[in-house]
Amino acid sequence: MLFGLFFGAGNLIFPLHLGQLAGSHWLLAALGFLITAVLLPLFSVLAISVTRSEGVYDIGKPLGAAFALVFMVLIHATIGPLFGTPRTATVSFTVGVAPFLPKQFDQIGLFVFSLLFFGLAFILSYKENNIVKNVGKVLNPLFLLLLFVVFLVAFTNPLGSTTTASVTKAYLSDPFTNGFLQGYNTMDALAGLAFGVTVVTAVKQLGKKKPRSIALTTARAGILTMAAIGLIYLLLILVGAMSLGKFKVSADGGVAFTQIVNYYAGRIGQAFLATLLTLNCLTTAVGLVAAFAQDFHKHFPKVSYHVWLAFSCLASFLTANFGLDQIITWSVPLLMFLYPLAMALIVLSITSPWFKRDSRVYLTTVVLTVVPAFFDMVVSFPAVVSQSSFGLVVANFQQKFLPLANVGLDWLVPAVVGFALGLVWHFAQGQAAVGVVGKSQVK
The missing domain is CATH 1.20.1740.10 (Amino acid/polyamine transporter I)
Structure with a gap:
């Protein structure tokens, strides 16, 4: 099935x-x-x-x-x-x-x-x-x-x-x-x-x-x-x-x-x-x-x-x-937006036992993924959007400041950085909690 x-x-x-x-x-x-x-x-x-x-x-x-x-x-x-x-x-x-x-x-x-x-x-x-x-x-x-x-x-x-x-x-x-x-x-x-x-x-x-x-x-x-x-x-x-x-x-x-x-x-x-x-x-x-x-x-x-x-x-x-050509043309931008988010959430779900499905790890990863994914969506639209003044500004910003933008993977580095920051936040909070418990036991 x-x-x-x-x-x-x-x-x-x-x-x-x-x-x-x-x-x-x-x-x-x-x-x-x-x-x-x-x-x-x-x-x-x-x-x-x-x-x-x-x-x-x-x-x-x-x-x-x-x-x-x-x-x-x-x-x-x-x-x-x-x-x-x-x-x-x-x-x-x-x-x-x-x-x-x-x-x-x-x-x-x-x-x-x-x-x-x-x-x-x-x-x-x-x-x-x-x-x-x-x-x-x-x-x-x-x-x-x-x-x-x-x-x-x-x-x-x-x-x-x-x-x-x-x-x-x-x-x-x-x-x-x-x-x-x-x-x-x-x-x-x-x-x-x-x-x-x-x-x-x-x-x-x-x-x-x-x-x-x-x-x-x-x-x-x-x-x-x-x-x-x-x-x-x-x-x-x-x-x-x-x-x-x-x-x-x-x-x-x-x-x-x-x-x-x-x-x-x-x-x-x-x-x-x-x-x-x-x-x-x-x-x-x-x-x-x-x-x-x-x-x-x-x-x-x-x-x-x-x-x-x-x-x-x-x-x-x-x-x-509406026909096959129109469906494919307009589906590409939304896929460029949703796929990075889906990939981030899939990796987070599979690795979630490691960090106990801590929402902080999810938050940092998804926030740093969603912005470049949105940029990818804008520049993937047909010319009426991608060649507009807004679309050209987004494309120019991508190429200047986001690595891998030229191959459509500008979300990848921010997603990895967000995942790493989330893990640091999770484990740092965990260590802080252990420290607090330890001090209370000594007292």
């Missing part, structure tokens, strides 16, 4: 496109990508396990209930109705179905497809106790079987050699960092936190009741899931790099996938791709709308799970009809 929830639309198209962008430098780019697209999502699942949380709200709770609620809403809005969930329908349609339709019917085709898509997602997630069966036992194995066929054809009849593949300018100079930032687009670190409530609910339905047992089961599932996803990413990156033997670098991974499948199998291959993508994206959509409804019902219980579920599906349907 966890594999099906994680592996969605972006998990197919972004690594494939990365392979085309990196060319013969695919290995370094893959290493960077695997950190943010595999290791970090694994850590997000482990964070749920270590802190014995039941969702993204619990991860942010050491900073107070208000922060935890705002963070939960932002995460669910981003991977839910605003960007992540609509993308599951738009990728399925744009890459799989649109090539069968005349260009003038694209908009009405997307409307009908997304309506049916989210209607089915609503039905499959209507009963919470059926999510494991619907995603883990039915949709997921079928998707994996179809994906295996794609890899079998691609590697037995390669389109080109990875060693001679051309490299785009950005990946020629810094393939690792660019691969690292590409991993943001999968949204999986955010999804891992948001899926916490769905995973914990599913584990309880399997008969695990004790917190320690739930935590161990969640951790094991996370390790197995992300190992499998990591292998698939590597294969997709290789397929993307090999495709340069026949094709130029495409506009996105969806176009690349269409070109590759059509080359091997023509219209039959396109029908195969449409089936593959729709199954893949539907599994993730089910997990996303269910996680949204479960978490919001938990924190706003006056509204039922089914009403929140209907809201999530309806809002995702409406957003999907």
